[in-house]
Amino acid sequence: MTLRFDCSDSAGRAPGLRAAVSAVRRGELVVLPTDTVYGLGADAFSPAAVARLLGAKGRGRQMPSPVLVGSPGDLGLLVDELPPAARELMAEFWPGGLTLVARHRPSLDWDLGETNGTVAVRMPAHPVAVELLLETGPLAVSSANLTGQPSPQDCAAALGMLGDSVAVYLDAGPTPAAVPSSIVDVTGPAPVLLRAGAVTAEQLRKVVPDLVER
Numbered sequence: 001m002t003l004r005f006d007c008s009d010s011a012g013r014a015p016g017l018r019a020a021v022s023a024v025r026r027g028e029l030v031v032l033p034t035d036t037v038y039g040l041g042a043d044a045f046s047p048a049a050v051a052r053l054l055g056a057k058g059r060g061r062q063m064p065s066p067v068l069v070g071s072p073g074d075l076g077l078l079v080d081e082l083p084p085a086a087r088e089l090m091a092e093f094w095p096g097g098l099t100l101v102a103r104h105r106p107s108l109d110w111d112l113g114e115t116n117g118t119v120a121v122r123m124p125a126h127p128v129a130v131e132l133l134l135e136t137g138p139l140a141v142s143s144a145n146l147t148g149q150p151s152p153q154d155c156a157a158a159l160g161m162l163g164d165s166v167a168v169y170l171d172a173g174p175t176p177a178a179v180p181s182s183i184v185d186v187t188g189p190a191p192v193l194l195r196a197g198a199v200t201a202e203q204l205r206k207v208v209p210d211l212v213e214r
Helices: 010-026 047-057 072-077 086-093 127-136 155-165 201-207
Strands: 003-006 030-032 037-043 098-103 118-122 139-143 167-173 180-186 192-195
Touching: 003 010, 010 030, 010 037, 010 127, 010 167, 030 127, 030 155, 037 047, 037 127, 047 139, 086 098, 086 201, 098 155, 127 139, 155 167
Parallel strands: 003 167, 030 167, 098 180
Antiparallel strands: 030 037, 037 139, 098 118, 180 192
16 A cells, blocks of 8 residues: 655654655665655665666666665765765765765675666755665665656655555655756766766866866
């Protein structure tokens, strides 16, 4: 049975978060608000849950899911080393609309899709998302839409597309922005801007002057 919770106040947020945490631990899917658009989340360390996420979206393995974390410290669970540029970007833009592509730990027992040994990771600036992530640990989270459809800024739009493929919907009202996160690859000698979004190239270059735009 699909559950939807009004998380706009503490009365609805607490039971909603409990239900979402339980769903994630059962390997089910949840929809959560972020500071960009609504996201579809699953346990990042459960290959079956991630496969369920990709299937719900109609998305292939060649488009692996990004991962959201609840604190910068959680990044240590996913990657062994980060270049100084990555840490400078995190200090300036996390939490917020910046996704970093880094080499993940080879020892991780997960399957996000065809990642070529990398992970795209972000810490969102939305209190409901952060509270959930602090309880669940890292989540595989992609926009809560069917592939090819607009990314939803409200829970109703996500529900209309994903329906009962999702166990729990956390509704916190419209998200602040429809702009997706910017994506910067930090796996090479210089950071590379893969997608311009919530953080502009000009803003990024103030922190990492050697930024390359692809």
